[in-house]
Amino acid sequence: MNFYKNNEMVPMTRRYPDLKDKVKKRDNKISIQLIRAWDVERDAEKVLKIFLQNIDKLSSYRYWELLRSVWIICGTVENAQFFSSLMKSNKPNRHYFSTPEEHEFLRSLPDQMDVYRACNSPQDGGISWTLDYDYACKYAKDFQKNMVLNNKINKSEVFAYINRNNESEILIL
Structure with missing residues (x-):
């Protein structure tokens, strides 16, 4: 499985707001x-x-x-x-x-969830986490990160879910 393939196709619905x-x-x-x-x-x-x-x-x-x-x-x-x-x-x-599909997926998640982050320090200030432990481990290996953090969060803490390249990214602000 290629975790980092650029521009991997994921289903998404385009939206066209009514603008002048x-x-x-x-x-x-x-x-x-x-x-x-x-x-x-x-x-x-x-x-x-x-x-x-x-x-x-x-x-x-x-x-x-x-x-x-x-x-x-x-x-x-x-x-x-x-x-x-x-x-x-x-x-x-x-x-x-987020895409409509990502928004719907986020809404379907439980009120509490585990998220993971590959990093070199627990206090690195990063906002990008993933729902996919295997992805976090692969990222840590490929980008020389010395740890994978695990955190249990409430859905209310999540700004957005992004599934570009099937990363299952969770943004926590």
């Missing part, structure tokens, strides 16, 4: 800039810069969708607290951060 054409065009222009910065230039710093320069121009729907993509591309333990502050935004339509 002017807003759609502006959102799309910013999205295209981000896509070009990553897919063509492979420049994560540029992706983050474009997103931050355009936060106030994005519709709330696109803010959350793009924040998810920017987190996936740029999120690290070093900038986790910065991303946490972006994820705590009071912008409406927060549910657009």
